[in-house]
Every structure is written in structure tokens, then in C-alpha cells.
Amino acid sequence: MLTLxxxxxVFTPDYIGKKDVLIGGGEILAIDENITLAGTVGVEMINAQGMHVVPGFIDSHVHIIGGGGEGGFNTRTPELTLTEATKAGVTTIVGVLGTDGFTRTMPDLIAKAKALTEEGITCYVHTGSYHVPIQPVTGRIETDLMLIQEIIGVGEVAISDHRSAQPExxxxxxxxxxxxxxxMLSGKGGIVNVHIGDGADKLSLLEEIARTTEIPITQFLPTHINRNKDLLQAGIIYASNGGRIDLTTSNLPHEGESDLKCSKAFKKILSRGVDLSLVTFTSDAQGSLPRFNDKGEFTGLGIGEIRSLYDEVRASVLEEGIPLEQALQVVTRNVAKALKLKGKGELAIQNDADIVLLDKQDLSIDTVIAKGQLMISHKETIVKGTFE
Incomplete structure (x- = not known):
């Protein structure tokens, strides 16, 4: 079956004008001004008149088997479902463990990644959790990356946080x-995804490693950079020195600090001249968003939503005036390049056919295609998860 x-x-995510896109076998076969397949048997036509055709979104920080627990067992958050992702335009996910790397385990994480992939999207994972030393599945980080297909990096390792293992x-x-x-040996990104908490040290450990070793600063992908104003400022300096920074779309800004909203923080970062290619968004979906008082005592809880990734891309354009092709990059090309995700993040021939159609008027999601399979059509769910 071919789909035209x-x-x-079309945004690749760069805008290339009005084009036709031909897909088949799960890949993009052609992008051209006028592709004609009149009379060809087995061609499904999608009329994208009035639509932006963009790459499927990549969310590289999702607690796919749930997270949380900081307020006790009843605060453990639920697993992600397939349609929560597809309704948000997300076609590629990286699953992580967080605070609870004890009752939530790497075999569980890998199994869930396999399930989501079988249901129709693409899912990878990082090995490890908040805690250092981590406990790789095979006993070594290197062999986890080399021998387990789904594992593409390490994390989410926590620093500057009272819940971390206080790594030296x-x-x-x-x-x-x-x-x-x-x-390097596996041909994967091998990045270290780093949770940055509210601690005073902020990014100093990562900066020290970049200064005193041969390890490049881009080996790390620190997240939650829009957690507070001081950390956001530190993140801007970090990115100005060549480091990648990740903004969390599900964050709960402190009272009176609405400028920490992801889209607003993104605009501020761009206004400071930071290289756009170094910025990414992630949702922290299904992760708990706990609140603590100044004594470190648990006071309340929210939950990350994968939909927030799309919402903040949309808000970047409609509320902050950021061009669509720039807003798209932080959830497509930039992520794929940082993690070395082959065939992802761009609309290009031989890349995976992960495509989202956005209504030009309000940027609402109309259609979602993952690996060539129609998942959402005219806002109607076509493919659901096994138990949905």
C-alpha cells in the first residue's frame, strides 16, 4: 500500500513550500511538487489542502511505565497509553526511570518499549535511573548499549536534587x-540524560567534567532547565558554551513565575542568542511533579502529560510569535541529532514515515502517521493500544 x-x-522541519509526499513500506519514498499516481492500484490519497505537513514529534523523556511515589505508594503514576502519545502528535518516545528505580525496573521499561513499538510507534529507553552507581541490565553500560536494541543512552541521572544519590x-x-x-561501539547516541533539581550546584558538575576531561559537553543532555529562574539563567550560559539544554513542557512553575512556562522560556533563550540546534523540549509525561517545602517535605503532586509537548510547541508559535519551523525543530531534528536517531526528526527520502498534519488556522492536530501507518485521521483515532 502506498499513501500519497x-x-x-511541507516543513522538513524547514519550510520547503507546497509539496506532495509519497510514503510506502513505512518510509518516505518521494517529496515533490506534483506526484501523479493516477490509475495506480493500492494508493491511498490524503488531501492536505489547508494543512502543514510536519515531522512526527519526538519526546525523549517519558516515564512510560509510570513514575512518582515520592508521596507514598498511592502516588505512583500510571503507564502511558498509545493514544495519549498519538493524539499529541508524538511518534517516537524515549522511556526513562526516575526516583523509583527499585520497584520500577529496567526489564519492565524495555518490555513496555517493545509493546509501544509493536502497537505502532517507535520507542527507545535509557538505562539507569536517578541513582548512581546505576545498575545496567547486562552489568555494564557499554554492553547495555551494544547488545540491547532499545537502549540508546543513560539516565535519568539526578544531580542538584535532594532525591538524588548525591553523585560525586x-x-x-x-x-x-x-x-x-x-x-561509539553501538552506533548510538550514548548521551547521559541528567535531571537537574532545585539545588544550588545547578549545572556545575557537568561544566567541571567538560573543563577537566576530554568528554565533550554535548555528552550530557540536562533537563528541567526551566525549573526556576536561576537554573534557566545557568542553562542559557551552559548552552552559550556549547551544551545542549532541555526544557520541560509539563513543569509546574513556582507561584508568580509564569515566565518559566516552556514556550516563554524558549523565547527568552532565543532572545539571548543561544544556538537553536542546542535546545529541545520534552514532556516528562507520566512522571510525578511533586511539590516540596523548604524542609524537603512533600506537600502536593501533579502528573506530567505528553500532550503538553504539542501544547508548548503550539504556544511558542501562537502566543510567543516564534516561527513554526523553529518551534518544530526542538521536538524533531534537534532531538534526533542529539540522540543519533536514524531516520527520525526530518521529512526526507528514506526516513521513517512519521508525519503530522496540522491545521493552518489553529495548528490543531488533524492527522498522525507513524512508520507509514495512519494512527489519527481527521482527529479520529484509528489505531488504539491493545487494552484501550
Whole structure:
């Protein structure tokens, strides 16, 4: 079966004008001004008139088997479902463990990634959790990356946070070195996804490693950079020195700090001249969003939503005036390049056919295609998860 998307305005994420897109076998076969397959048997036509045709979104920080638990067992959050992702335009996910790397395990995480992939999207995972030293599935970070297909990096390792294992500099150096070698040998990104908390040290450990070793600053992908104003400012400096930074779309800003909203923080970062290619968004979906008082006592809880990824891309354009092609990059190309996700993040020939159609008027999601399969059509769910 071939699918021909006609008459849409195509963003690769760069805008290339009105084009037709032909897909088949799960891949993009052609992008051209006028692809004609009149009379060809087995061609499904999608009229994208009035639509933007964009790459499927990549969310590289999702607690796919749930997270949380900081307020007790009843605060454990639920697993992600397939349609929660597809309704948000997300066609590629990276699953992570967080605070609870004890009752939520790597075998569970890998099994859930396999399930989501079988249901129709693409899902990878990182090995490890908040805690250092991590406990790789195979006993070594390098062999986890080399021998387990779904594992593409390490994390989410926590620093500057009262819930972290308080890792020392040499521990993080060793972890990053192992992740780098494992990534090189496996042909994967091997990045270290780093949870940054409210602590005073902020990004200093990562900066020290970049200064004192041969490990490049891009080996790390620190997230939750829009957690507070001081961390956001530190993140801007970090990115100005060549480091990647990730903004969380599900964050709960402190009272009176609406400028920490992801889209607003993104605009501020761009206004400071930060290289756009170094910025990404992630949702922290299904992760708990706990609140603590100044004594570190648990006071309340929210939950991350994968829909927030799309919402903040949309808000970046409609509320903050950021061009669509720039807003798209932080959930497509930039993520794929940072994690070395082959065939992802761009509409290009031989890349995976992960495509979203957005209504030009309000940027609402009309159609979602994952690996060539129609998941959402005219806002109607076509494919649901096994138990949905």
C-alpha cells in the first residue's frame, strides 16, 4: 500500500513550500511538487489542502511505565497509553526511570518499549535511573548499549536534587565515559540524560567534567532547565558554551513565575542568542511533579502529560510569535541529532514515515502517521493500544 499526501505546505522541519509526499513500506519514498499516481492500484490519497505537513514529534523523556511515589505508594503514576502519545502528535518516545528505580525496573521499561513499538510507534529507553552507581541490565553500560536494541543512552541521572544519590564528580566522569564508549561501539547516541533539581550546584558538575576531561559537553543532555529562574539563567550560559539544554513542557512553575512556562522560556533563550540546534523540549509525561517545602517535605503532586509537548510547541508559535519551523525543530531534528536517531526528526527520502498534519488556522492536530501507518485521521483515532 502506498499513501500519497497531496497539496500540503511541507516543513522538513524547514519550510520547503507546497509539496506532495509519497510514503510506502513505512518510509518516505518521494517529496515533490506534483506526484501523479493516477490509475495506480493500492494508493491511498490524503488531501492536505489547508494543512502543514510536519515531522512526527519526538519526546525523549517519558516515564512510560509510570513514575512518582515520592508521596507514598498511592502516588505512583500510571503507564502511558498509545493514544495519549498519538493524539499529541508524538511518534517516537524515549522511556526513562526516575526516583523509583527499585520497584520500577529496567526489564519492565524495555518490555513496555517493545509493546509501544509493536502497537505502532517507535520507542527507545535509557538505562539507569536517578541513582548512581546505576545498575545496567547486562552489568555494564557499554554492553547495555551494544547488545540491547532499545537502549540508546543513560539516565535519568539526578544531580542538584535532594532525591538524588548525591553523585560525586568522579562517579559522573566514569559514567559519562562508559556511555560515550558504549555509544561509539553501538552506533548510538550514548548521551547521559541528567535531571537537574532545585539545588544550588545547578549545572556545575557537568561544566567541571567538560573543563577537566576530554568528554565533550554535548555528552550530557540536562533537563528541567526551566525549573526556576536561576537554573534557566545557568542553562542559557551552559548552552552559550556549547551544551545542549532541555526544557520541560509539563513543569509546574513556582507561584508568580509564569515566565518559566516552556514556550516563554524558549523565547527568552532565543532572545539571548543561544544556538537553536542546542535546545529541545520534552514532556516528562507520566512522571510525578511533586511539590516540596523548604524542609524537603512533600506537600502536593501533579502528573506530567505528553500532550503538553504539542501544547508548548503550539504556544511558542501562537502566543510567543516564534516561527513554526523553529518551534518544530526542538521536538524533531534537534532531538534526533542529539540522540543519533536514524531516520527520525526530518521529512526526507528514506526516513521513517512519521508525519503530522496540522491545521493552518489553529495548528490543531488533524492527522498522525507513524512508520507509514495512519494512527489519527481527521482527529479520529484509528489505531488504539491493545487494552484501550
Amino acid at each position: 499526501i497531496k497539496n500540503g505546505d 564528580l568522579n562517579e559522573l566522569k566514569r559514567l559519562a565515559a562508559e556511555a560515550r564508549v558504549g555509544g
